[in-house]
Amino acid sequence: MDTINKNIRLAILGMVDGNGHPFSWSAIFNGYDRESMSGCPYAGIPAYLNKEPEESFGIDGARVTHIWTDDPEDAVKVAEASLIPNIVKRPEDVIGQVDAVIIATDKGYEHVDRCRSFVEAGLPVFIDKPLTDNEADLTIFSRWVEEGKPIMSSSCMRYCKEFAPYRLSTRDLGDLRYISITTPKSWERYSIHALEAVYPILGAGFISVRNIGNSKRNIVHLKHESGADVLAVATADMYGAFGVLTLCGTAGHVQAAMSDTFYAFKSQLAAFIDYLRTGKLPFPFAETEELIKMVIAGIKSREEGGREVALDEIGHN
Secondary structure: OOOOOOOOOEEEEEOOOOOHHHHHHHHHOOOOOOOOOOOOOOHHHHHHOOOOHHHHHOOOOOOEEEEEEEHHHHHHHHHHOOOOOOOOEEEEHHHHOOOOEEOOOOOHHHHHHHHHHHHOOOOOOEEOOOOOOOOOHHHHHHHHHHHHOEEEEEEEHOOOOHHHHHHHEEEEEEEOOOOOOEEOOOOHHHHHHHHHHHHHHOOOOEEEEEEEOOEEEEEEEEEEEOOOOOEEEEEOOOHHHHEEEEEOOOOOOEEEEOHHHHHHHHHHHHHHHHHHHOOOOOOHHHHHHHHHHHHHHHHHHHHHOOOOEEEEHOOOO
């Protein structure tokens, strides 16, 4: 990937139900109009943006300059609230006008189609979590990356500051034996938040996934080669427990909860900008592949009556 040293022009593309990232992510780059943002349909977004001082906004010379949303009326609202100068009629219209694109939608099965034009044009792409939720599309993304296409995807939970001490070390806890992590919404769209919160703590080496729940209440046991058992719970209406992490080891235990959404999002987006400037991914794409296999295995296990699904059953070759 050619690195980018000048000011970076970004396009935010796509907006789906239940996801207000075009509002919030664009505001993190550009700043925002407080009055217009008050009309954001996701009340939590202006609530956490309004807590931040003006100097918190902006990332390393990058700005969102173009916006497209599935509903054209949404683009007008986002552009006004998040100070975006250009609205395009088709997502492909940003090719040649920007340095990178952000696919700001979280329905994984749509992402290959949403990304294809930009990947083929050689534009770097950041894809909201999850990268995908099925094996066929994981195969495509993996091939694109093997071909050298600049692609990055992550959950903001990888960057949340509340878990940072345990990403650095869990030595005080001894050998980890049990971990739990919670999220609301669906396994398909939100399990990646739970899984990517845990992944940098344990590292690679997940063995199997077993989902004994249903589409509204996913109760998922994951085995790790370290000997740790992980329980990830995604319950549709459990909004009171997003990102509650418990770590239990042979010498101690701790609980933490993600609370600073702005910090996590800004750190995630800053990592993408650093990738554009250096050409070096903040973590290997192999980690994303393993995480997406865990998402897919959780779906497969649920659909097969709670069968334990080995991760090596989920392939892309």
